[in-house]
Amino acid sequence: MKALLFACLIFSASVAKADLPKPQQPPQRAAREVLHTSLEISTDPKAYEAKLQISESSLKELRAALDGAPVNGSIVGGISISPTRTIVAGLLMFMAVSIAGILLARSTSFGRTQKTVGALVLVAVLIGVAAIITRGNAGPPGSYRWRNLPQALAEGKPTFGGVDIEIVPDGDSGPHLRLVMPLKKQ
Amino acid sequence: MSALTVSQAADYAEKNPDFIPCYPQRAFFSVVVVSILAAAAFASWLPLQVSIVTLFLFAGPHNWFELRYFLMRLPVRFGRSRNFFVTAFAGLAVLTVAYVSLPFVYNARLWSDDAWSTIIAGWNTALLFWLGLLVWLRSRQKRKAKWTWTIPAGLVLASLNWLGPDSFSLALVYIHPLIALWFLDRHLRRTRPEWLRTYRRCLCLLPLVLAVMIWQLSQTTALPDSNGLFWRITQHSGAEVLPQVSSHLLVSVHLFLEMLHYAVWIVALPLIGGVIKTVPIARHPRGFPRLVAGLLIAALAGVVVLWFGFSMNYSTTRDVYFTVAIAHVLAEAPFLLRML
Numbered sequence: 001m002k003a004l005l006f007a008c009l010i011f012s013a014s015v016a017k018a019d020l021p022k023p024q025q026p027p028q029r030a031a032r033e034v035l036h037t038s039l040e041i042s043t044d045p046k047a048y049e050a051k052l053q054i055s056e057s058s059l060k061e062l063r064a065a066l067d068g069a070p071v072n073g074s075i076v077g078g079i080s081i082s083p084t085r086t087i088v089a090g091l092l093m094f095m096a097v098s099i100a101g102i103l104l105a106r107s108t109s110f111g112r113t114q115k116t117v118g119a120l121v122l123v124a125v126l127i128g129v130a131a132i133i134t135r136g137n138a139g140p141p142g143s144y145r146w147r148n149l150p151q152a153l154a155e156g157k158p159t160f161g162g163v164d165i166e167i168v169p170d171g172d173s174g175p176h177l178r179l180v181m182p183l184k185k186q
Numbered sequence: 187m188s189a190l191t192v193s194q195a196a197d198y199a200e201k202n203p204d205f206i207p208c209y210p211q212r213a214f215f216s217v218v219v220v221s222i223l224a225a226a227a228f229a230s231w232l233p234l235q236v237s238i239v240t241l242f243l244f245a246g247p248h249n250w251f252e253l254r255y256f257l258m259r260l261p262v263r264f265g266r267s268r269n270f271f272v273t274a275f276a277g278l279a280v281l282t283v284a285y286v287s288l289p290f291v292y293n294a295r296l297w298s299d300d301a302w303s304t305i306i307a308g309w310n311t312a313l314l315f316w317l318g319l320l321v322w323l324r325s326r327q328k329r330k331a332k333w334t335w336t337i338p339a340g341l342v343l344a345s346l347n348w349l350g351p352d353s354f355s356l357a358l359v360y361i362h363p364l365i366a367l368w369f370l371d372r373h374l375r376r377t378r379p380e381w382l383r384t385y386r387r388c389l390c391l392l393p394l395v396l397a398v399m400i401w402q403l404s405q406t407t408a409l410p411d412s413n414g415l416f417w418r419i420t421q422h423s424g425a426e427v428l429p430q431v432s433s434h435l436l437v438s439v440h441l442f443l444e445m446l447h448y449a450v451w452i453v454a455l456p457l458i459g460g461v462i463k464t465v466p467i468a469r470h471p472r473g474f475p476r477l478v479a480g481l482l483i484a485a486l487a488g489v490v491v492l493w494f495g496f497s498m499n500y501s502t503t504r505d506v507y508f509t510v511a512i513a514h515v516l517a518e519a520p521f522l523l524r525m526l
Contacts, residue, residue, distance in 0.1 A: 089348035096341030158407050
């Protein structure tokens with residue numbers, strides 16, 4: 001009997017313990033990309049200390065980005081922050097496609113095959129335009145502009161390219177700035 | 187076979203009226219090619235400095251020549267084109283006043299960035315609507331013209347404008363200089379059709395030169411915009427709208443196109459066009475010679491005032507000029523349509 005009571009006590013304890021929520025783990029703070037801008041890496045043989053120079057306009061943009069305010073970004077960014085303009089643009093594009101379709105269908109100078117081809121071309125162009133708008137800012141990979149950085153540094157020439165400014169949580173080494181270059185081993 | 191000398195060609199031309207000597211065409215070809223290459227070289231080499239000098243020297247005079255050209259193209263009586271010209275001048279006035287008032291609206295600081303973009307998009311839409319209306323009125327006069335495709339094209343442009351008003355406005359900055367080349371094309375077609383083929387061959391060089399400029403300058407460092415004037419020049423070329431593109435490239439390309447624009451209006455069209463007596467509304471018995479003379483003299487005074495302004499305060503005068511100069515950008519549309 002005693003053994004049975006002991007077993008029940010152990011079981012109830014384990015059930016009660018199992019219902020307890022697990023201790024909250026501190027959430028992992030990921031790096032947050034706040035701004036994409038341009039960066040120039042240059043050398044100065046007369047300088048005694050490495051310098052990080054930020055133009056006033058870039059600093060304003062960075063401040064605005066940190067405050068969550070809209071900054072001058074891509075077209076896609078513009079769409080996302082202005083639903084009104086996006087709606088107007090969509091309506092106008094709808095009217096354009098509709099009228100173009102009606103004109104194409106009513107055109108007597110084209111045969112059925114030509115109209116079909118024309119309609120396909122129109123759709124292809126629209127898809128192309130949409131792709132350009134949404135992906136047009138992608139351009140070549142950012143690493144392309146930095147590919148000659150080591151050589152340029154060795155020759156004392158400046159290199160110009162894009163840079164993403166990320167806010168990262170403080171690490172073990174304390175507050176610091178780190179520049180990560182997209183270079184591959186030659 | 188040995189080439190003819192100039193005098194031999196002249197003798198031959200007198201005896202054979204159908205004979206067209208090729209010397210002027212060759213000279214024309216050489217001048218156009220050299221001009222394009224020289225403009226590209228200067229624009230790439232010292233963009234900021236050349237931009238300042240070019241604007242100072244040629245901005246005002248090119249407007250004067252443009253005004254003279256438009257007066258030459260203006261009919262004495264509008265006749266069937268009355269609605270077209272009324273729409274053109276009314277739109278020109280309304281759009282110019284609206285554009286000139288935009289800086290004051292902006293400085294009032296009553297608008298958020300989003301609302302300001304909406305205002306810019308609204309002005310651009312009004313411009314497209316006005317252009318569409320002019321195209322429609324013009325197409326009614328040209329029965330063979332099939333310009334209905336311009337309606338969906340205009341709507342697509344308006345749609346793109348609402349997606350990126352700043353980008354659309356920047357596109358206008360770069361497209362406007364090219365309109366002068368179109369004017370020259372239409373003018374050659376009327377007055378020197380034998381040169382047209384040569385001219386169009388020269389134009390084929392333009393995308394090549396632009397490609398080389400982009401290739402050479404895309405990796406260059408940004409131009410210094412430490413002072414107000416340099417900042418204005420880079421901003422006008424789109425440095426803020428396209429931050430990922432080198433401002434050196436932007437300023438150089440824009441300057442290159444502007445130099446071609448000035449060359450067409452100040453050199454090419456006046457040389458091919460004619461003298462002041464050919465202005466129909468001045469020489470016609472029922473014309474307005476005093477009004478035309480007064481306009482041209484007033485415009486000449488404006489050029490002098492502009493030079494004086496540039497000498498006293500270049501940056502402010504530049505801002506004022508590019509704001510008021512929207513009138514000449516708009517005026518090109520109806521006169522170009524009349525030539526199509």
